[in-house]
Amino acid sequence: MADEHLATAVCDFILSQIKSEGFLPAKNNQLKRKALFFGVEEEQHYIGLKMVSDAFKDQGWSVRYLGPSLPIEHSLVQINKFRPDVIGLSAALSYRLSTIKDVITRFSRLEWKPLIMVGGRMAKKFDLSGMEAENVIIVKDLNHLNTWFQQGREDIMNETS
Structure with missing residues (x-):
């Protein structure tokens, strides 16, 4: 367990350095889309969630990590204030x-119907397709997320045409 914690700390440090050094410049937030990310109660694993949060920032989204x-009650306070288009759970x-x-x-009852993304190691290891719905998707890995970004960009381009 100590090795896992050390590896997490190293990865976290590297991700922070990459962002602070400007290696990954954020795109201009022309879309005005908002996303909020968190790990569910008692879930301590967060590196993947932080990477997904950064990916959304890199795509020009306004993000709260x-x-x-x-x-859940604490997350709902932030969700109701920020009113994100996407809520990411890990x-x-x-x-x-x-x-x-x-x-x-609980989140499916929100009046503005944000998209709920579920990810994390559990999403890749188990068949969670039964949880998917009109406003819920399971994201298995960063490649899956990148495909979603590409599809979203095409949908946005079609809206403006």
């Missing part, structure tokens, strides 16, 4: 599945 292990371990389902149920 709330970190790991956030209770869980690595299978015993968080019931928490993910509860969070999806």
Whole structure:
């Protein structure tokens, strides 16, 4: 476990350095789209979530990254203030599945119907397609996310044509 924590700290440091050194310049936020990301309660794994948050920033989105292990009531305070277009949830371990389902149920009741993205190691290891709905998608990895970005860009281009 100590090795895992050390590896996480190293990865976190490198991701922070890449952003602070300007190696990945953010695109101009012309879309005015907003996304909010957090790990569900008691979920301590966050590196992948931080990478996804940075990917959205790099695509020009306004992003709030709330970190790991956030209770649903606290997330709802930020969600209602920020009113994101996308809410990203992360869980690595299978015993968080019931928490993910509860969070999806609560967020599906939001009046503006944001897209709910579920990711993390659990999304790649297990078939979670039964959780997908009109406003819920399962993101298995960064390649899947990049495909989603490309599709979204095409949809936006079609809206403006």
